[in-house]
Amino acid sequence: MNEKFNFSAVQAPLPYEVTQELVKSISQGSPDAPSPLEFDYTTEKFGALIRHAEETLRTLLHIPVNYRVLFMAGGEDAQFSAVPLNLLSDHKCADYVVTGVFSKEAYLEGKKYGDMNIAASSAGASPAFSSVPEMSRSDFRPDADYVHICYNNPVYGTSYRTVPETGSIPLVADMSSCFLSAPVNVSDFGLIYAAAGQNYGISGVTTVIVRDDLVGNAADITPSVLNYETMSDKQSVFRAPDTFALTVADAVFTHILNEGGLEEMKRRNESKVSLIYDYLDSQVYYTATVDKKYRSSTHVVFVTGNSAMDERFLQAAEEAGLYGLRGHSAVGGIRASLYNSMPYEGAEALIEFMKKFAMQNPKLDF
Amino acid sequence: MNEKFNFSAVQAPLPYEVTQELVKSISQGSPDAPSPLEFDYTTEKFGALIRHAEETLRTLLHIPVNYRVLFMAGGEDAQFSAVPLNLLSDHKCADYVVTGVFSKEAYLEGKKYGDMNIAASSAGASPAFSSVPEMSRSDFRPDADYVHICYNNPVYGTSYRTVPETGSIPLVADMSSCFLSAPVNVSDFGLIYAAAGQNYGISGVTTVIVRDDLVGNAADITPSVLNYETMSDKQSVFRAPDTFALTVADAVFTHILNEGGLEEMKRRNESKVSLIYDYLDSQVYYTATVDKKYRSSTHVVFVTGNSAMDERFLQAAEEAGLYGLRGHSAVGGIRASLYNSMPYEGAEALIEFMKKFAMQNPKLDF
Numbered sequence: 001m002n003e004k005f006n007f008s009a010v011q012a013p014l015p016y017e018v019t020q021e022l023v024k025s026i027s028q029g030s031p032d033a034p035s036p037l038e039f040d041y042t043t044e045k046f047g048a049l050i051r052h053a054e055e056t057l058r059t060l061l062h063i064p065v066n067y068r069v070l071f072m073a074g075g076e077d078a079q080f081s082a083v084p085l086n087l088l089s090d091h092k093c094a095d096y097v098v099t100g101v102f103s104k105e106a107y108l109e110g111k112k113y114g115d116m117n118i119a120a121s122s123a124g125a126s127p128a129f130s131s132v133p134e135m136s137r138s139d140f141r142p143d144a145d146y147v148h149i150c151y152n153n154p155v156y157g158t159s160y161r162t163v164p165e166t167g168s169i170p171l172v173a174d175m176s177s178c179f180l181s182a183p184v185n186v187s188d189f190g191l192i193y194a195a196a197g198q199n200y201g202i203s204g205v206t207t208v209i210v211r212d213d214l215v216g217n218a219a220d221i222t223p224s225v226l227n228y229e230t231m232s233d234k235q236s237v238f239r240a241p242d243t244f245a246l247t248v249a250d251a252v253f254t255h256i257l258n259e260g261g262l263e264e265m266k267r268r269n270e271s272k273v274s275l276i277y278d279y280l281d282s283q284v285y286y287t288a289t290v291d292k293k294y295r296s297s298t299h300v301v302f303v304t305g306n307s308a309m310d311e312r313f314l315q316a317a318e319e320a321g322l323y324g325l326r327g328h329s330a331v332g333g334i335r336a337s338l339y340n341s342m343p344y345e346g347a348e349a350l351i352e353f354m355k356k357f358a359m360q361n362p363k364l365d366f
Numbered sequence: 367m368n369e370k371f372n373f374s375a376v377q378a379p380l381p382y383e384v385t386q387e388l389v390k391s392i393s394q395g396s397p398d399a400p401s402p403l404e405f406d407y408t409t410e411k412f413g414a415l416i417r418h419a420e421e422t423l424r425t426l427l428h429i430p431v432n433y434r435v436l437f438m439a440g441g442e443d444a445q446f447s448a449v450p451l452n453l454l455s456d457h458k459c460a461d462y463v464v465t466g467v468f469s470k471e472a473y474l475e476g477k478k479y480g481d482m483n484i485a486a487s488s489a490g491a492s493p494a495f496s497s498v499p500e501m502s503r504s505d506f507r508p509d510a511d512y513v514h515i516c517y518n519n520p521v522y523g524t525s526y527r528t529v530p531e532t533g534s535i536p537l538v539a540d541m542s543s544c545f546l547s548a549p550v551n552v553s554d555f556g557l558i559y560a561a562a563g564q565n566y567g568i569s570g571v572t573t574v575i576v577r578d579d580l581v582g583n584a585a586d587i588t589p590s591v592l593n594y595e596t597m598s599d600k601q602s603v604f605r606a607p608d609t610f611a612l613t614v615a616d617a618v619f620t621h622i623l624n625e626g627g628l629e630e631m632k633r634r635n636e637s638k639v640s641l642i643y644d645y646l647d648s649q650v651y652y653t654a655t656v657d658k659k660y661r662s663s664t665h666v667v668f669v670t671g672n673s674a675m676d677e678r679f680l681q682a683a684e685e686a687g688l689y690g691l692r693g694h695s696a697v698g699g700i701r702a703s704l705y706n707s708m709p710y711e712g713a714e715a716l717i718e719f720m721k722k723f724a725m726q727n728p729k730l731d732f
Contacts, residue, residue, distance in 0.1 A: 004397035008406055010408050010606075011405060011606075012404070013397065026389050037388070038372075039377060040374055041377070075591070075604055075605050076606070077605050080589075085589070203606035204606075204611060220478060225444045241570075244569075245611075
């Protein structure tokens with residue numbers, strides 16, 4: 001095994017072609033044609049870049065005309081505050097579904113601004129958060145201003161497989177860890193947000209896709225940089241926007257389009273994840289921790305059943321050129337994150353290594 | 367004149383050596399040693415980078431131990447909200463000094479959160495904002511929670527030359543456009559903030575230097591990403607921080623230290639700005655618009671007295687390799703921004719061009 005692969009959940013590698021292009025344009029910067037590291041956000045050229053990024057994203061996701069696209073600062077944490085600040089009405093109540101670390105933190109931050117309720121949780125699953133709750137419309141308070149979910153849970157390796165039914169209550173989804181990995185029916189949601197760093201771009205920018213009627217009702221206390229209406233009016237250009245992270249995001253959107261769009265991303269991602277799950281389900285050495293019905297298409301979590309053996313696995317994997325496989329500290333074990341930029345060969349190399357490791361490390365020896 | 371120079375006020379060129387270093391490390395990224403574009407913010411390596419950036423900044427500015435250093439997202443606009451959200455006490459009142467575009471917007475944003483007062487303004491100067499108000503302690507309300515100023519005004523080319531006396535009222539200064547251009551006595555301020563993009567780094571990160579006693583009193587409604595105490599507890603790492611902008615900031619802090627620190631930056635900047643002002647004060651073709659007592663050490667604004675001639679100047683300057691000299695739309699005319707990365711030769715080239723232009727374009731012809 002000669003090639004190396006990075007399975008990290010936090011920051012995926014950029015597509016090779018995008019990195020090459022960035023290096024070239026950074027190297028070629030000059031006083032009359034500044035590089036993307038020296039982008040003046042007040043120029044028409046930067047306005048054109050933002051519009052291009054938006055248009056490309058609209059094409060990729062078939063975003064309906066009654067949805068706005070905003071590029072904001074501050075990662076997921078900023079949206080944990082922005083959502084209640086912008087979407088709560090006068091009676092200030094919203095429902096949260098807790099399926100892991102991020103959805104819980106969104107709930108805790110939301111509580112600063114209103115009467116927040118945990119409508120459902122998979123904390124009681126065994127192991128904890130190894131599934132996603134089944135819900136019907138009656139699980140939500142009829143007067144909730146929104147229902148908040150985290151669509152894919154990178155820590156536990158779970159995901160919704162169908163969009164929960166919330167009737168007329170706007171559904172808000174944190175899609176940071178699965179954004180652009182497959183097509184999404186945007187109309188199913190009132191609002192989608194996704195911090196960059198996994199399937200698109202580098203951390204520093206967060207994409208918000210929000211239905212028109214949910215814009216313009218922000219609380220008076222909303223900071224301008226978190227106000228969807230203000231950001232929409234300013235076409236996402238406050239002082240000073242993350243010009244380079246936006247440049248990278250635009251480049252990755254374009255790259256995905258050129259590679260065949262989201263149907264093609266879905267096909268590739270499913271083939272990688274199936275390869276690994278098919279193997280996991282066919283043997284007894286490793287155990288997949290997630291209920292089959294709720295498996296993420298991006299994150300595969302498994303254990304050997306012995307934490308010392310897991311450690312040995314992680315060390316041997318690095319020696320074999322497979323990096324970033326350590327499970328989240330809340331879960332332990334092993335986690336393979338298969339973002340868009342992970343080639344099929346990465347999944348193959350992992351399986352090959354898993355087979356070899358299982359053969360060379362019989363559990364009885366341990 | 368063969369060399370080209372960029373005098374843009376918005377985003378200064380990065381030091382050449384820093385750009386070269388970044389290109390090298392981006393090019394060398396690999397699955398086992400991800401490049402700065404693929405930085406996992408949960409790693410110890412990133413924690414070490416943040417600590418290094420902080421330590422270097424502490425050395426540069428001799429930051430006292432009772433001040434914290436935070437790296438936050440969202441540019442100046444985010445701080446326009448964060449300052450009142452964190453610093454207002456129960457009676458919620460603060461004073462603002464308005465000396466231009468940014469200080470006015472800080473005041474307007476602040477009004478969302480309390481009883482804000484314009485303690486002084488240079489709007490009535492002729493031309494407007496061509497000076498900075500002279501103030502004494504009695505100009506501020508004794509019960510103000512803070513006084514907010516914008517230390518250097520890039521739009522008008524003015525700057526405070528001495529720190530205003532506010533007694534026991536904490537002085538808050540937006541230093542975005544002059545940060546690290548010269549030494550600062552941090553103890554004169556309760557809080558200093560500076561968005562990156564001019565004298566350090568690329569846009570996306572904002573440095574906040576705040577005295578201990580001003581941390582921990584945030585209003586309950588403060589979003590976590592704008593809460594100084596939360597950011598301090600998290601050592602500036604929320605989900606997800608702007609890893610690349612922080613990498614660049616750290617590289618520029620280090621570069622400044624290696625070049626001789628802030629005394630050396632001050633010496634270089636004064637020599638550039640003096641060269642231009644000495645010329646401006648010695649002739650009658652061009653007029654400097656700013657009162658001598660309040661001239662910025664970074665931004666030099668001047669006019670020919672005829673807006674069509676200003677246009678001709680800007681066009682001819684670009685043809686001669688001098689870019690980004692257009693004055694801000696609120697002022698018009700010509701503006702040379704002389705950030706740390708502008709070499710002395712840039713100021714010399716500008717003077718040479720100004721002399722030639724004045725000779726070739728007698729005003730009587732126009």
